Amino acid sequence: MIGAGQRVSVQVPATSANLGPGFDCMGVSLSMWDHVTVTTREQPGLLIQVAGEGHDTVPRDESHLVVATLRQGLVDLGHPHPDIGLELSARNHTPQSRGLGSSASAIVSGLCLAWGLARPGEPLDRDHLLTMATAIEGHPDNAAPAILGGAQVAWLQDGEVHHIGLDVHPAIRFRAYVPNRHVPTALARHVLPKMIPRSDAVHQVLASTLLVTALTSAPDRLLAATQDWIHQPYRRPLMPESGALIDRLRRAGVPAVISGAGPTVLALGTSEMLSGADEIEADGFLVLDLELAGGARLLAPEKRAGQEQPPFPQPREPLL
Template identity: 35%
Template sequence: MKISVPATSANLGPGFDTLGLAISLHNQVSIKPSKFHSVSLKGEGSNNPVLKDNNMFIAIFNDFYHNLSNRKRHFRFEFTNEIPLSRGLGSSSAVIVSAIASAYAIEGIEIEKEKLLNLALAYESHPDNITPAVMGGFNVATVQDNEVKFINKNMPKSLKAIVVIPNRPISTQLARKALPYKYSKDDTVFNISHSSLLAAAFISEDWKMLKIASQDKVHQKYRMKQMPELFDVQKTALKNGALMSTLSGSGSTLFSIAFNDDAHRIEKELKKRFPHFKVLSRDFDNAGVTVDY
């Protein structure tokens, strides 16, 4: 069987730990019965031998599989990764979601996506990445009584995601440490109002509102200072017609949305201005995690 999980972009500016959406950039794992345990890895992370020996996917999969089946079997795991590691595109959430989904699927147990999402919450305490990884599309999510409460909406085919992936990461741990200990009332109200407006713009498909609604005063400027060229990436995207441009998660990827007619021009300009960064234009993913037998 083959399990596929999309990349995700979280926060989307002001929606700190709350807003997220899924992008058609996938990690896939193919699982086959085997006489002995084996792992192969292609794509992102394939040059990192530690991932084969200390694989978070295998650890989570084994925990769930042993609990579900109460037996020990060997499998061959073949990973094909498109999601860059430690770049703010939800690579950890993709691993968690695919590992849990795989354990259920290998036993032939159908699991509702809401249950899968809440099981993933034990490994990822914030719902902004795991929710779109499971559900696809655009999501507003919060945690109440150890359960994810969310509203999901499909993204239209008329829009493209443009991601600029730097050649180095921003540590999530360091990115959180860079944030202020306290915020002013004005900055707090600014983010609440803009996050609310941004969610409303996505739900109502008022795309012209995204540029204003995606402004943030809580985290982006503090994190982007660790890689100052990101400010220029953001300005370039917006100047060339992006509807919004924000730090993806805690970085270092810069995420933009554009109409299809503008996406190619924006992608071309970003590649020209930042040749040392990887620039990709992708559709949005409305399926979330999928399992194919």
Template identity: 35%
Template sequence: MRISVPATSANLGPGFDTLGLALKIKNQVTIRPAKFHSVSLKGEGSNNPILKDNNMFIAIFNDFYNNLSQKKRSFRFEFENQIPLSRGLGSSSAVIVSAIASAYAIEEMELPKEKLLNLALAYESHPDNITPAVMGGFTVSSVEDNEVKFINKSIPKSLSAVVVVPNRPISTQLSRKTLPYKYSKEDAIFNVSHSSLLTAAFMSENWEMLKIASQDKFHQSYRMRQMPELFEVQKCSLNSGALMSTLSGSGSTLFSICYFEDAKKIEKELRAKFPHFKVFISGFDNYGIKVEA
């Protein structure tokens, strides 16, 4: 069987730990019956032997498979990774949801996406990445009584993403330590209003509102100071025609949305100005995780 999960960009500026969307960049794992356990890895992370020996996917898969199955079977896991590691594009969330879904699929047990989301919550306490990874599209999510409550919306083909992946990471754990312990009432109101406006802009497809709505006072500037060139990447993206440009998750990736016809121009400008960073165009994924037997 084959399981694919899209990359995700979370926060989207003011939607701290609540907003996210799915990209047409995927991690894929093919699982085959085998005489003994084995792992192969292609793409992102393939040059890191630690990922084979200390594989989070295998650990989570085994947790669920051993609980669901009475059989003792061995498998070959073939990973093809497109999602950059530790760059704020949801690589960990992709591993979590695909590992859980794989265990259920191998046992031919039905797993509704809503249940998958809630199972994944035990490994990823914030729903902003796991929700678009599972459901696809643009998602607004919250956690109530240990359950993910969400609304999602498909993103039209008239939009594209331009993604800038720096050559070094920003640690999620360390970046959270850079954030203020307390926020002023004014900053809180600013973020609530802009997150609400951003959500309304996506739902109503008012794309011209994205630039204003994606402004943030909770986390972006604090995190971007760890890699000051990101401010220039953001400025270049917006000046080149992006509708919005935000830090992806906790970084270090800078994520921009633009009209489809503007994407190549923006990509060209960014590549010329930041040759040491990886720059590419992506569409959006409106389906989320796929399991194909």
């Protein structure tokens, strides 16, 4: 039974999907976190507080993605309480609608909070949560790294979600170039063609195969491994500034891709490789140096006596 006064907190990382040729099946978690807390109340209704990214745009009603997912998660976990009062507090660092997994972060946050309320004290069943998140998102490329952490290859087969974690080379770092504009994911998908040339498909298979090797053991191959043929060229008209930045970075030898559906640009490589980007013009982009991160952490229920939790970073000023 879920009663009043229960409190659960979760921390979920930003993610970057595709990494160039790993379209809809590969993603990484990045060291930028959203922190969400929910408290159950005796009074019915909903209170929402948001700081940081999305503070002035996200809804404050039941359509809020974390709340809607939390409610559905409780039903799926056998605790349908449609009238339970909730107080939600979010501190968001992940830019909204910019290709860094903000929707996946909200969905994973809601499901983890539902788990914490329905299964207090139990460790997260990450495979189960990944199945639930994929049913909502439609594909697991962002949800897998958000839940499991690190770099993940994830796919749907016969209605089941499968995943393989990659042991990323420890020298690889990440740099995100975040523009001050949005590109809706639905629009970015709408411009993709239904058919692609056979030669492009062959190049894509080669690059995606090479990408796994480059990420795990051969970072020097990342420039070739991050070349894409089936989604970035078609999305380029939606984000010309991002496309131009990728051109400048890659000409300087820096592996760079559109992060997810864009328009954020993600550069990845060793510190030496990323140093080639230091002199590249990036006006209009917020530049963030990031590292590979762990997966979602349910804090309150899993905290043990004498075990300190790391402090949460304060939210930076949101992008305009």
